[in-house]
Amino acid sequence: MNPVLALDIGWGTTLAIKAVIVLAIVPLTALILGYVFLLKMMSHMQSRLGPMDPGGFHGWYQLLGDGIKFLQKEDIMPAEADRRVFALAPAVVVLSTFLVFVVIPAGPRLVVQPLDVGVFYALAVSSLSVIGVLMAGWASSNKYALLGGLRAAAQLIAYELPLVLAVVGVVVQAGTMNLEGIVHFQQTGELFGWSGIGFPLILTQFIGFALFMVAAQAELTQPPFDMPVAESELVAGYMVEYTGFRFLFFFIGEFGTAFAFAALAATLFLGGWATPWVHGTAADWLGPLVLFTKVMLVAFLMFWARFTYPRFREDQLQAIAWKWLIPIALFNIMLTGVLKVAF
Amino acid sequence: MTTTDLPEPGKLPDVDVDPSAFRHLADAQVNVELDTGDMVLNIGPQHPATHGTLRLVVRLDGERVIAADPIIGYMHRGYEKLTEFRTYPQITTLINRIDWLSSFANEVPFISAAESLMSIEAPPRAQYIRTILTELSRIATFLLFLGEMGLQVGAITPAFYGFRDREYVLNLIEAVTGGRFHPNFNRIGGLKDDLPWGFIADCRGTMQKVLASCDEFEDLVAGNPIFQARTRSIGIIPAELGAAYGVSGSNLRASGVDWDLRRDGVPYLVYNDLDWKVWTHPDGDSFARYWVRLQETRESARMVLQMLDMLPAGPIMAKVPRIIKVPEGEVFVNTENPLGEMGYYVISKGATGPFRVKIRSASFSNVSILPWLLRGVYIPDIITILAGLYFILGDIDR
Numbered sequence: 001m002n003p004v005l006a007l008d009i010g011w012g013t014t015l016a017i018k019a020v021i022v023l024a025i026v027p028l029t030a031l032i033l034g035y036v037f038l039l040k041m042m043s044h045m046q047s048r049l050g051p052m053d054p055g056g057f058h059g060w061y062q063l064l065g066d067g068i069k070f071l072q073k074e075d076i077m078p079a080e081a082d083r084r085v086f087a088l089a090p091a092v093v094v095l096s097t098f099l100v101f102v103v104i105p106a107g108p109r110l111v112v113q114p115l116d117v118g119v120f121y122a123l124a125v126s127s128l129s130v131i132g133v134l135m136a137g138w139a140s141s142n143k144y145a146l147l148g149g150l151r152a153a154a155q156l157i158a159y160e161l162p163l164v165l166a167v168v169g170v171v172v173q174a175g176t177m178n179l180e181g182i183v184h185f186q187q188t189g190e191l192f193g194w195s196g197i198g199f200p201l202i203l204t205q206f207i208g209f210a211l212f213m214v215a216a217q218a219e220l221t222q223p224p225f226d227m228p229v230a231e232s233e234l235v236a237g238y239m240v241e242y243t244g245f246r247f248l249f250f251f252i253g254e255f256g257t258a259f260a261f262a263a264l265a266a267t268l269f270l271g272g273w274a275t276p277w278v279h280g281t282a283a284d285w286l287g288p289l290v291l292f293t294k295v296m297l298v299a300f301l302m303f304w305a306r307f308t309y310p311r312f313r314e315d316q317l318q319a320i321a322w323k324w325l326i327p328i329a330l331f332n333i334m335l336t337g338v339l340k341v342a343f
Numbered sequence: 344m345t346t347t348d349l350p351e352p353g354k355l356p357d358v359d360v361d362p363s364a365f366r367h368l369a370d371a372q373v374n375v376e377l378d379t380g381d382m383v384l385n386i387g388p389q390h391p392a393t394h395g396t397l398r399l400v401v402r403l404d405g406e407r408v409i410a411a412d413p414i415i416g417y418m419h420r421g422y423e424k425l426t427e428f429r430t431y432p433q434i435t436t437l438i439n440r441i442d443w444l445s446s447f448a449n450e451v452p453f454i455s456a457a458e459s460l461m462s463i464e465a466p467p468r469a470q471y472i473r474t475i476l477t478e479l480s481r482i483a484t485f486l487l488f489l490g491e492m493g494l495q496v497g498a499i500t501p502a503f504y505g506f507r508d509r510e511y512v513l514n515l516i517e518a519v520t521g522g523r524f525h526p527n528f529n530r531i532g533g534l535k536d537d538l539p540w541g542f543i544a545d546c547r548g549t550m551q552k553v554l555a556s557c558d559e560f561e562d563l564v565a566g567n568p569i570f571q572a573r574t575r576s577i578g579i580i581p582a583e584l585g586a587a588y589g590v591s592g593s594n595l596r597a598s599g600v601d602w603d604l605r606r607d608g609v610p611y612l613v614y615n616d617l618d619w620k621v622w623t624h625p626d627g628d629s630f631a632r633y634w635v636r637l638q639e640t641r642e643s644a645r646m647v648l649q650m651l652d653m654l655p656a657g658p659i660m661a662k663v664p665r666i667i668k669v670p671e672g673e674v675f676v677n678t679e680n681p682l683g684e685m686g687y688y689v690i691s692k693g694a695t696g697p698f699r700v701k702i703r704s705a706s707f708s709n710v711s712i713l714p715w716l717l718r719g720v721y722i723p724d725i726i727t728i729l730a731g732l733y734f735i736l737g738d739i740d741r
Contacts, residue, residue, distance in 0.1 A: 042499075045500060046499065046500050046503040046504070047503055047504070047507050048503060143382060143384050144384075147384075147406070147722070223497055223498065223499075224497065224569055226497065227723070230497065230723070231391060232391055232392050232494060232495045232496075232497065232726050233392065233722055233723050233725075233726045234722075235390065235391065307499065307500050308498065308500060308563075309497075309498060309567070309569055310493060310496040310497040310498040310564075310567060310569045310570045310573060311496060311497025311498070311569070311573070311723070312497075312569060312572070312573070313572075313573060313721060313723045313724070314406065314721070314723070315721070316572055316573075
């Protein structure tokens with residue numbers, strides 16, 4: 001594989017550039033999702049006038065104002081809190097988001113670190129955030145936060161399984177766990193013997209896609225699965241004691257992870273950066289844009305559900321995971337395996 | 344279920360159990376070092392689900408409620424006492440603020456009490472306008488509930504729709520009375536002003552909007568499978584027990600009790616002239632309460648549309664002396680308010696102000712069933728039950 005920047009700049013500098021890119025991407029994507037969906041789409045859906053007002057055109061100033069507000073807030077730590085764990089928890093949550101972005105390819109040669117176990121790695125590190133959430137819930141020395149943290153732990157463990165099982169179908173069909181390999185398979189695949197536009201795996205793995213979206217929604221603790229934060233019950237769950245910049249970290253983690261999961265879904269099921277009839281250098285330039293468009297499409301579905309549905313109860317959520325999602329996912333794997341052998 | 348199966352009203356179960364008493368049990372031997380005692384969680388007074396300053400002390404085993412104890416009084420403003428130092432026209436300003444969502448409906452029973460002591464009757468046009476405004480405030484209150492309940496169950500969007508649609512109705516009330524929340528529009532013997540120019544056409548249009556938004560709530564919230572999973576068979580109030588606790592209004596009708604003071608009580612306003620229906624639901628759970636209020640919102644909108652057609656001409660004030668002195672006597676007037684039965688017991692000693700006023704507010708009785716209702720439910724169900732009962736703190740604490 002040739003590097004995009006065909007310069008001999010040494011591994012140290014390359015690593016530094018990559019680190020900066022990943023570090024910049026996570027807050028940027030979080031801001032984009034926050035702006036487009038949380039402020040604009042939600043305002044339109046809910047007839048909210050507030051976020052459409054500040055700064056003139058479509059309330060462009062709102063996000064800036066929110067950011068400045070967070071930075072101004074006093075950094076409060078409860079007197080009884082476990083200080084080190086409390087301070088570390090938001091960083092752990094954001095870290096797991098950073099690590100997912102490492103393996104997502106944005107173009108034929110544009111990936112921070114290609115891994116042969118890319119799918120496995122991405123799903124593994126994305127669940128690191130539960131440790132941060134549990135730390136936050138425990139260290140806050142607040143009963144609401146503790147309930148929220150425990151709910152989050154129970155929920156994320158229950159939904160880790162369907163999330164992984166939903167992806168197994170894709171892996172079986174593509175024959176690789178490397179995300180670049182999966183995109184390559186989709187770009188060069190044949191649709192009923194016609195190799196024109198490639199073969200987005202959603203055409204055969206639609207069950208897997210639906211399961212992945214549901215499980216991702218639960219992993220992200222978004223409605224209808226937002227019991228860990230549940231504003232109307234636990235006020236904000238594990239985040240209840242966090243203010244200012246630390247709260248902003250959780251916010252970035254939440255939306256950054258939403259972007260990461262949308263990017264994973266786009267890569268696994270919708271063909272990632274691949275565009276029909278575009279190869280070579282053109283794909284290098286077009287790839288990130290195409291991926292971004294697909295990510296926004298998937299994220300739209302996620303946020304649409306978020307703004308529409310009420311919240312399940314914790315026991316109902318567990319019942320859905322264990323009684324429905326996991327059996328369906330296993331059936332999907334079996335079906336995929338049989339069809340793979342048959343054809 | 345009969346009343347004999349149920350615990351005595353107001354009596355909490357004995358929950359002061361020493362966890363060490365169970366340590367001899369086989370499975371407890373393993374975890375003898377772990378203290379698995381109950382957790383006491385304080386919900387409120389500052390909690391978004393308590394609509395103000397209700398405080399619930401909840402004893403939890405995991406997420407299951409063992410006992411819940413509502414503590415009220417954080418918003419006590421002493422209105423019953425304050426009325427003893429005010430004249431009758433001044434008191435309507437106070438009682439606007441008891442149930443602040445449906446202030447106009449609060450005024451009606453008090454004014455009726457004063458009128459009946461003075462043997463004055465408001466002219467028909469005033470009675471009609473009073474009924475229209477009472478039903479408008481009922482619609483405004485219920486629209487907020489229809490959205491708010493969605494919010495408490497976890498959907499943000501219905502709350503905004505509820506506030507948006509209530510705004511249309513509040514605009515109407517403001518057009519007539521000048522006040523959006525606290526109209527202070529009733530006078531003894533009639534009303535302050537007549538309807539403004541163009542009100543009838545505006546009101547017709549708004550009632551169509553209300554009917555449309557009821558359909559929207561039925562689709563978006565009541566028809567949602569998650570909402571139904573969260574509210575069906577949650578917080579069931581048996582009819583006899585509800586009546587024994589003094590639960591009233593839509594909460595009791597949702598338990599299947601066909602009782603509405605607008606129809607069954609002492610006739611007041613012009614409800615007997617109208618063609619309308621009392622809605623009940625047999626289940627008595629949170630979903631039934633939502634469904635009944637949804638139907639009652641529609642019914643109120645239809646009643647307003649009827650009244651706009653039937654509105655008689657004529658004066659809006661009866662002949663009333665300049666200085667209002669109420670003759671000696673006692674009277675109790677209760678009406679069907681949006682939150683339930685509201686009544687005023689007024690004792691007059693012939694002065695310009697009452698000697699004593701006792702306010703029977705609906706929410707106070709409605710929340711008294713909470714300790715019984717909340718036992719054994721999960722934390723999320725507390726919130727749906729609180730939202731479904733629909734109380735206003737000002738109406739509890741007065």
